[in-house]
Amino acid sequence: VDCNSFFCSCERVFRPDLHNKPVIVLSNNDGCAVARSNEAKAVGISMGAPYFKIKNLCKQHNVHVFSSNYALYGDMSRRVMRSLSDLAPEIEIYSIDEAFISLTGFSEDNAFDHAKKIQEQILQHTGIPVSVGLGPSKVLAKAANHLAKKNNTPAKGVFSLMNTSLREKELQSFAVNDIWGIGRKSSEKLKSHNIHTADALRKSSESFIQKLLGINGKRILYELNGISCLNLETLDEAQKQIISSRSFGRPVFSLCELEESIAYHIHIAAEKLRQQELIAKSLIVFIHTSPHKNTPQYYNSAHGKLDSGTSATNKLIQTSFRLLKQIYKPTYEYKKAGVMLTDLTPKKFSQYNLFDTHDSPKDERLMQVFDLINQKEGPGSIKFAASGTKQLWKMSSKMKSPNYTTRWSELLSIPA
Numbered sequence: 384v385d386c387n388s389f390f391c392s393c394e395r396v397f398r399p400d401l402h403n404k405p406v407i408v409l410s411n412n413d414g415c416a417v418a419r420s421n422e423a424k425a426v427g428i429s430m431g432a433p434y435f436k437i438k439n440l441c442k443q444h445n446v447h448v449f450s451s452n453y454a455l456y457g458d459m460s461r462r463v464m465r466s467l468s469d470l471a472p473e474i475e476i477y478s479i480d481e482a483f484i485s486l487t488g489f490s491e492d493n494a495f496d497h498a499k500k501i502q503e504q505i506l507q508h509t510g511i512p513v514s515v516g517l518g519p520s521k522v523l524a525k526a527a528n529h530l531a532k533k534n535n536t537p538a539k540g541v542f543s544l545m546n547t548s549l550r551e552k553e554l555q556s557f558a559v560n561d562i563w564g565i566g567r568k569s570s571e572k573l574k575s576h577n578i579h580t581a582d583a584l585r586k587s588s589e590s591f592i593q594k595l596l597g598i599n600g601k602r603i604l605y606e607l608n609g610i611s612c613l614n615l616e617t618l619d620e621a622q623k624q625i626i627s628s629r630s631f632g633r634p635v636f637s638l639c640e641l642e643e644s645i646a647y648h649i650h651i652a653a654e655k656l657r658q659q660e661l662i663a664k665s666l667i668v669f670i671h672t673s674p675h676k677n678t679p680q681y682y683n684s685a686h687g688k689l690d691s692g693t694s695a696t697n698k699l700i701q702t703s704f705r706l707l708k709q710i711y712k713p714t715y716e717y718k719k720a721g722v723m724l725t726d727l728t729p730k731k732f733s734q735y736n737l738f739d740t741h742d743s744p745k746d747e748r749l750m751q752v753f754d755l756i757n758q759k760e761g762p763g764s765i766k767f768a769a770s771g772t773k774q775l776w777k778m779s780s781k782m783k784s785p786n787y788t789t790r791w792s793e794l795l796s797i798p799a
């Protein structure tokens with residue numbers, strides 16, 4: 384199940400006037416196009432096109448341009464996945480806008496009807512259009528989804544490759560570079576051996592493909608033949624790490640500004656940690672210069688242990704500043720900074736030892752109130768002064784839509 388032009392669709396939910404109009408969403412710092420509606424594709428905007436290069440094209444065709452609004456996309460994604468899990472007990476959330484579900488036990492016809500129902504229900508619940516691809520393996524389901532997205536499919540946005548003879552026919556014109564799991568390098572290798580289609584790949588010799596692409600290539604060959612090798616990875620176990628990082632809006636040189644940004648990322652990551660009732664036992668801080676610039680390059684990270692674990696923002700900030708000082712070097716032009724919380728365990732299972740300093744009841748109450756205020760008044764209403772007040776290093780996003788679903792003050796208002 385894959386959302387159609389997901390970021391653009393999220394914007395359109397709250398801007399119905401933009402239906403059937405060209406829409407694009409730009410990456411961090413308004414760099415390049417990372418999502419395009421079909422209408423935007425049609426006027427010739429390619430994936431990843433730098434904004435400064437397509438600015439005129441956008442004006443010419445009245446393309447609506449948005450900065451990325453991650454708060455909105457994240458929240459809409461959560462809604463889509465929740466709606467989907469109502470109709471699919473086993474679900475693997477694969478990315479922000481894609482999930483695999485298992486329809487084991489359904490007949491071919493029933494599975495197809497169910498897919499239509501999923502599509503209708505998600506649209507009704509969230510306003511987001513999705514495409515559904517059905518197949519006996521993940522690789523074939525992805526291929527079916529690819530075909531479902533093509534225009535003129537008989538059942539708009541639902542396509543099944545369950546039927547063997549239809550599958551054989553479709554795979555004959557399915558390009559190898561469109562197969563899930565076949566990257567650019569692998570597809571070049573295959574093409575150099577005259578394997579251009581999914582059909583040619585599935586009929587190749589196993590040992591040859593394994594020699595050419597490794598065990599992953601062999602798995603894809605099996606999957607294309609309808610033999611499932613890749614299981615559904617339902618996320619029962621807790622998350623293993625939480626990362627927060629972003630590029631700066633402008634070059635950053637000073638320790639002071641790096642500290643602000645690190646404190647900001649701790650704020651974001653620690654909030655996620657507490658939402659999932661986890662504690663972190665280690666912390667990584669990283670900073671680096673821009674690899675795309677012709678300036679002296681520097682990349683470094685520092686790792687710190689957090690005794691028996693914590694989820695308190697204040698404690699994490701203290702440790703992160705100590706780590707940052709270990710790796711900071713003046714004169715470099717920094718482009719990005721971030722933090723990673725690792726070694727995560729559920730708070731209820733945390734093991735204390737006699738000499739550790741773990742979160743005191745006071746810390747816990749403090750963070751509870753802290754989260755409550757941000758929940759009620761909107762994200763960032765209360766924060767640690769360490770993360771700065773002006774945050775001039777933040778990336779620019781001049782065309783960002785309101786946080787319709789996560790901030791009371793930015794609710795959609797409809798003129799009477």
Ligand SMILES: [Mg+2]
Pocket residue numbers: 385386387388389480
């Ligand atoms: Mg998508």
